[in-house]
Amino acid sequence: MTLAPSTRAALALLPLAAAAADASSVVVGGLRHRGGAPLLPRVEPPELSGPVDGTRRAGRPDFDLGATLRGGEEEDDSEDEGDADERDEERPAPPFPIASMRPYTSSAGRVPSAAAARRRCDEDLHCAAASYRRLSDSSDLSYRAHSFAPRTLSSSKGRLDDDGAPRGEELLPDDDDDDDDSSLAREDGGWETYVSDKEFVFHPGRLVPLSREIIKFESPSDMTFAEARDYCRDHDECVAFGYPATSSRLSGFDNVTFVRAVVRPIEYDGEEWRTFVSNDRRKASRIPRPAASLSYFEEAEERPYRACCGRRDGRVGDPPPRLPDAEEVRSVDALPRIPCDISRAEFQTRYEMTRTPVMLVGCDASWPALKRWKYDAIASRFDNDTVWRAKTTAYGTEDYEEDTPWKDVVEDMAAGKFFYVFDQLERPHGKVLEDDYAVPPMFRDLYHPEYPEGFGPRRWFTMGNKHTGAMPHLDPVRTDAWNALVSGRKWWVLYPRGAAQDEDSVNCDEACSSKEPSRPDWYANVGAHAHRTPYGKELVTPRHVLQNPGETIYVPYGMVHSVLNVEDNTVAITANYGAGGNLEEVWRDVVEDEEDARWYKHMYYTKLDADQRRTVRGGAFWPPEEFLSKGKEAKEEDGRQEDDEDEDEEGAPELRSREGGDAEGRSLRGVSSVL
Secondary structure, three states: OOOOHHHHHHHHOOOOOOOOOOOOEEEEOOEEEEOOOOOOOOOOOHHHOOOOOOOOOOOOOOOOHHHHHHOOOOOOOOOOHHHHHHHHHHOOOOOOOHHHHOOOEOOOEEEOOHHHHHHHHHHOOOOOEEEEEEOOOOOOEEEEEEOOOOOOOOOEEOOEOOOOOEOOOOOOOOHHHOHHHOOOOOOOOOOEEEEOOOOEEEEEOEOOOOHHHEEEEEOOEOOOHHHHHHHHHHOOOOOEEEEEOOOOOOOOEOOEEEEOOOOOOOEOOOOOEEEEEEOOOOOHHHOOOOOHHHOOOOHHHHOOOOOOOOOOOOOOOOOOOOOOOHHHHHHOOOOOEEEOOOOHHHHHHHHHOOOOOEEEEOOOOOOOHHHHOOHHHHOOOOOOOOEEEEEEOOOEEEEEEEEEEHHHHHHHHHHOOOEEEEEEOOOHHHHHHHHHOOOOOOOOOOOOOOOOOOOOOOEEEEEEOOOOEEEEEOOHHHOEEEEEEEEOOEEEEEOOOOOOOOHHHOOOOHHHOOOOOOHHHHHHHOHHHHHHOOEOOOOEOOEEEEEOOOEEEEEOOOOOEEEEEOOOOEEEEEEEEOOHHHHHHHHHHHHOOOOOOHHHHHHHHHHOOHHHHHHHHOOOOOOHHHHHHHHHHHHHHHHHHHHHHHHHHHOOOOOOOOHHHHHHHHOOOOHHHHO
């Protein structure tokens, strides 16, 4: 078939290597494909994978970019003209012409400053560049993110066209078509653009390359995500790589593909595939513009990865999700191990101050707990009627029962049934366990032992059988954590600090999960694949860690984490503490507590050394009584508003004095001069 001149001209822009095999059939990685069919195999299980024939996916406009470049010609000789016409009739037309729709630009948003716009783009995995301009009716800026940055784009006012001439609307939709921007200013020009220096931009979906566009295809692949990222970054021709989000094994990928061009649109398929496109603008010429192939996907900023736990169409009798065993977790565990005799000063410098997790070995070498916490020994240490915070078969396995009788725990323990104890050491019978262990000396707590009010001592005894544990969470009151394992083994999933802002962002997404996902559902469908899910500007991936008896893990505050017992007879002691390495956040927590000034006074006078005192005096939360007073006033104002609402509802106004709150606030004045 002879190609039209327009088609030849478009393809000439792309430095694609000619296919080495027959044009109608090519073998890549042992798989044979015909014509222009995509070269990526389906994900296992097959029914979860989308079509590989380039058909439209819901959630994105389906642009035939090749047809646009060809002026509507059909190039694929594997279809006859009638089939092509029928296919085009089934595909809905885009709402606007490609040239004016600018599909790689987000809808309008607002930010308070240019710095906030730059920060927002850097933190958004889907943002290659961002444009912003001042609003006429507000101090805010109008903000738009772009999923693609052309080769000639630079961080400056306005933009440059390919020939170097200014082009003000390069990345932005026409204002006339911008229906969702009616409340924003519409002055001509005034836009500034920031290009993020991140190496890759995330696109939810699957590459559908032609055979000649593929640099490398591995199936299966032993590459880690970091190795795949570095390979594409360092390869002169690599413009993108993609892989299935899940894998049949814990290490590597089921397959990974590296391409030298992105011509066809990336197929959005929900949660099944992930693509990372180079943000190196020297390679951007390999992506034709308008970049319909890299259209902006609005949901990707707020939640780039969907945590799908089980299948919504799952049936009774479906096999349970497969969990990796302890040896599989061990094979990908790269967390450093250090001896427990490290000095307090060295630990604080190397790990606390740098907010780096680590595993300490041998902290429990002399603990009586090694003998006293064995199942047969601990079962007889407590009366049957003592009560514990636990999950048992008698009370249900999903929610804790605060007053579970010890006899129920022992019965499940003896029968090998599901049970899980997670209780603070504050009740009289729990305090018995305090004599069985010692807090490792490197973990020095800056908080008052009773802080926060009514929370408890922040020390927990934990005991359970296989597949018990905790779902993803952040630890409370800005505390670091340590967990010493006496028996059994634990599988930890540690998300990078600050990457997952809260547990909701990585917990099961109701939109794509079974109606009642279980704990194993999360670990099998999300946790097991977390290391293929990079976060942040640097694309740092979560860690898998296998904790063995005699090991104590340190987890800094800000790291969302989960932990699952992968063996029966798992017993541990864990605690949360205010770390000196997290001084700014810890000090902020006690200063902003509007209930009681004693918390920060206790910390300042009895816990902080001279250097730490100088640090807090020079920080943003000094003098402390001002923040305490503001907190009290805000709380009192909230209370007054609630009272006003009650009065309106009941029609019975109440007299109340405000002097008490003001007097209490004044009584705190002058504290900073004493401190």
